[in-house]
Amino acid sequence: AQTVTQSQPEMSVQEAETVTLSCTYDTSESDYYLFWYKQPPSRQMILVIRQEAYKQQNATENRFSVNFQKAAKSFSLKISDSQLGDAAMYFCAYRSARGETSGSRLTFGEGTQLTVNP
Amino acid sequence: DAGVIQSPRHEVTEMGQEVTLRCKPISGHNSLFWYRQTMMRGLELLIYFNNNVPIDDSGMPEDRFSAKMPNASFSTLKIQPSEPRDSAVYFCASSYTRQETQYFGPGTRLLVL
Numbered sequence: 001a002q003t004v005t006q007s008q009p010e011m012s013v014q015e016a017e018t019v020t021l022s023c024t025y026d027t028s029e030s031d032y033y034l035f036w037y038k039q040p041p042s043r044q045m046i047l048v049i050r051q052e053a054y055k056q057q058n059a060t061e062n063r064f065s066v067n068f069q070k071a072a073k074s075f076s077l078k079i080s081d082s083q084l085g086d087a088a089m090y091f092c093a094y095r096s097a098r099g100e101t102s103g104s105r106l107t108f109g110e111g112t113q114l115t116v117n118p
Numbered sequence: 119d120a121g122v123i124q125s126p127r128h129e130v131t132e133m134g135q136e137v138t139l140r141c142k143p144i145s146g147h148n149s150l151f152w153y154r155q156t157m158m159r160g161l162e163l164l165i166y167f168n169n170n171v172p173i174d175d176s177g178m179p180e181d182r183f184s185a186k187m188p189n190a191s192f193s194t195l196k197i198q199p200s201e202p203r204d205s206a207v208y209f210c211a212s213s214y215t216r217q218e219t220q221y222f223g224p225g226t227r228l229l230v231l
Contacts, residue, residue: 043207045222091161104149105174106220108161
């Protein structure tokens with residue numbers, strides 16, 4: 001079974017600075033997808049960014065970018081020019097690309113609580 | 119376009135009562151997922167539908183939980199009878215196909231006393 005690990009329960013960053021959130025995963029598969037979701041205090045789960053494992057190029061979405069290291073099974077999220085609105089719990093998630101059932105389930109990490117200091 | 123809609127947003131009930139959570143997926147999405155979030159277990163998939171058919175219900179904790187999707191625009195998750203350990207935030211998510219990105223609703227916060 002796949003597992004996702006976020007080793008940083010809490011992180012903090014100064015407004016306008018850059019922060020990197022770590023995520024590692026364990027899988028024997030070669031084809032899969034990785035995601036970062038953001039959960040602000042409202043509890044809404046908001047997609048931040050998505051990475052396909054077959055793509056070598058790291059995904060970017062405005063101030064958010066990832067460092068995808070397939071061999072190391074690492075998938076970190078970099079937030080540049082941090083804003084107060086970025087404060088939230090961030091979840092890393094894995095999804096297999098194969099199978100009727102396993103290819104649909106999202107496996108989540110434990111989450112990293114990000115605080116942005118003014 | 120409206121996102122995934124869930125109701126109620128908050129539910130407080132007493133142990134033994136029946137609880138029904140509702141979800142309207144994004145229009146045109148063919149896959150629907152129910153997740154539960156607790157402090158102890160984090161986010162976990164309960165059940166997944168594709169084209170209104172349950173495909174994977176291995177995450178449903180026990181027979182007290184049941185889910186239905188009578189049509190493409192509506193799903194329910196029912197707990198009968200409810201227990202205090204069912205207290206959690208329940209999320210519904212949908213995707214265009216089972217392989218596409220899942221978009222989450224706002225969640226239902228359930229408290230069973």
